[in-house]
Amino acid sequence: MMWRIWRVMAAGGHMGRAMLLAVVVLLAGAGLLVLSGWFISATALAGLAGAGGMFDVFRPAASIRGLALLRTTSRYGERWLGHDATLRGVAALRLMVLGGLARAPWRQLQRQRRGAALAQVVADTDTLDALPLRVVMPLVAGLIAIVAVGGLIGWLAGGVMALWIAGTHLGGAIAAGLWGARRGPRTAAQELAARAAFGRYTLDLIAARDDLAIHGRLPHQLAQAMQAEARVAEMAALQDLDERDAALILDLTRAATMGGALALGAMGVESGAFGPAIAGACFFAALALGEATAPLRRMVTEYGRIRDAAQRVGPMLEIPAPQGTAQTGAVLPLTIGDLTLGAGQVLAVSGPSGAGKTTLLERIAGLGPDAEPPIRLGGIRPTDWDEGELRARLTMVPQRPALIAGTLRDNLALAAPVAEDAELLAALQAVRLDHLRGGLDLWLKDGGAGLSGGEQRRLALARAILRQPQLLILDEPTEGLDAATARAVLAGIRQALPQAAIVLASHRPSDLQGADFRMELS
Known part of the structure; x- marks a missing residue:
């Protein structure tokens, strides 16, 4: 279902350009830190060696400025194209959903006319706007960035350093994702159920207030609405805890990656495998890749809502069109x-x-x-x-x-x-x-x-x-x-x-x- 919905939303082609810019943003950010780390270390070593006057500072400095400018403009373009593509994708998805509903059996349409059911369809399509922004683009861009930076580090400092930096970030991302997959969907489903209950009780308080008052049920209905609201707050707090847990896993992973990069860099310098400037570049690469995995903290909470909405919206996209063939004539006799x-x-x-x-x-x-x-x-x-x-x-x-x-x-x-x-x-x-x-x-x-x-x-x-x-x-x-x-x-x-x-x-x-x-x- 998720793949079918993504294909509908990405059909316009704008998603690909937004994803490309997201990759450029991460690569420019990583390149900026790697080059800055190398530049700082190299200039310090040149100064200590008394060769500062002979050190070429212009090209690295210009490259740093260029990467900074590229990152800024790419981020702007990625936000612009990404949100524009998402809005277009949601509009296309709504048309597909409404078309599916129009082809649905009559009895299903009769049930769907109820306000709560129709509001759920609208809410589900709105929820799915997070699929490209919170799931697909961050995952694809992050994976490409980790592999690309790992390849660069492998070329500069060898396979062990590349495997450590890329592997630990990937491992941490997988651990955070598994943690979220274990708890996130269940918590999201409970939160949605609580929100739906709160909506029902509130609508009944408005639409059936007179009947509830006549039968003495108004205080009970109000109490149920308040209990549902408390349940929503409780589930929201649990989702916030899940997000913080994922953030903790990612932060610990980044710290471990940076610490390991320092240790491997020291051993590489001591063995003569590479110089101190390369070791500094590797340390900053380990720091930079934290940006590639950071969106996972939001993803672990959003994914549950997205999957729940996709399970309801997806079947509407699969309703076949009527196969009627009669084009002319009268319905009588x-x-x-x-x-x-x-x-x-x-x-x-x-x-x-x-x-x-x-x-x-x-x-x-x-x-x-x-x-x-x-x-x-x-x-x-x-x-x-x-x-x-x-x-x-x-x-x-x-x-x-x-x-x-x-x-x-x-x-x-x-x-x-x-x-x-x-x-x-x-x-x-x-x-x-x-x-x-x-x-x-x-x-x-x-x-x-x-x-x-x-x-x-x-x-x-x-x-x-x-x-x-x-x-x-x-x-x-x-x-x-x-x-x-x-x-x-x-x-x-x-x-x-x-x-x-x-x-x-x-x-x-x-x-x-x-x-x-x-x-x-x-």
């Missing part, structure tokens, strides 16, 4: 087993709760798997239709329609973006919803708050009328309405869509009267 429904006809589906009425409607709409009885739309299985072509001809109004925060006009425009106000008002009149104060400019809150349940359902029905479908599927369309209004609404829909075939499921006997066909489920 609708056949369900031996029953055939044509234009202008109504099929009423009834039965007790749990009998499968909603499942049948979802299958007709192409939102459920094939099963018995066989269903055909214009002679084609619903799941074989091209998604866009099917939605252009068929409209379904579920039991819990989705309304957005905005005006009535905004909600109706989802079905008919270019419709004139007169068309919108006609649709509202058909479902007896043209009496609302404020008219099309009436502002609704999220989920249609501001309207009663029956008014929300009628607004969804008006939106379906604007689609002018060949086949209209209604699941409990008159729930929450009195008998007179229910009859008027159904009559208005028939009048507004005289050529459409209608399939409706309802518990109300009055809704079933006048239907051309009846289907009783048990």
Whole structure:
């Protein structure tokens, strides 16, 4: 999953340039310290030997200035390109995730509509911006820098010195990573669970405050929210401890590497293998490589969050696209087993709760798997239709329609973006919803708050009328309405869509009267 997500985020190509600059930063920093160490030692020795006037200070000094300038500019470019590439990668990942969600099964989408679930998707994609910045680029750049500096030290001072400096830094990095891998993911998962619990309790305190107060549960709910917040703080403290432990491992490793480099340098000078200036360069190389492993201290805490988010986001990238092939034609006649429904006809589906009425409607709409009885739309299985072509001809109004925060006009425009106000008002009149104060400019809150349940359902029905479908599927369309209004609404829909075939499921006997066909489920 992690590799798949990285490929999506790195597809733009900017990541490679940012990673190259990250490598340049580390190599320039290491080169700056190595050259400085050699220069300081060499000038000191030249002075002691009385050869200071003959020592070339200009080229090493210019090289030091050049490396310092290169490091500064590369760091700026790496930050700029790295963050720009990450933002582009997160945007690409969001598009892929949303595309996967759009291809997800209907039942999964219904669950995903809940605020907490949708917020989790957004939070997970935001969390994954740390994958390139905190994991991939530091790891790749650090490994390249350690190998490159190890090769330089091997050329200057021999394999033993190179193996010690590069090997101990790699060993320390592995030890810190294993320490983080052992504790980090578990702590991150517990912290995320605590944050989710805190969010649920807090939202309930806001959205269900009146009900909680009426039933005397408000103090208990508040106590649970406070306990969840304390749990979040506890997990954050544990993550901070993990980071400090990793930092301690890395600091001890660097100290040991520097101490060993001093000892090996002294032995090399004593044996005549290399001079004191080279020994000084090796010591500073051991110091410089600490920058290459330093990002691991943040990585051990970030990796748990990243892996947890990747496990939820990754499957959304693997949801296959629909394989529908039908491009033209009509969805009518609708056949369900031996029953055939044509234009202008109504099929009423009834039965007790749990009998499968909603499942049948979802299958007709192409939102459920094939099963018995066989269903055909214009002679084609619903799941074989091209998604866009099917939605252009068929409209379904579920039991819990989705309304957005905005005006009535905004909600109706989802079905008919270019419709004139007169068309919108006609649709509202058909479902007896043209009496609302404020008219099309009436502002609704999220989920249609501001309207009663029956008014929300009628607004969804008006939106379906604007689609002018060949086949209209209604699941409990008159729930929450009195008998007179229910009859008027159904009559208005028939009048507004005289050529459409209608399939409706309802518990109300009055809704079933006048239907051309009846289907009783048990």
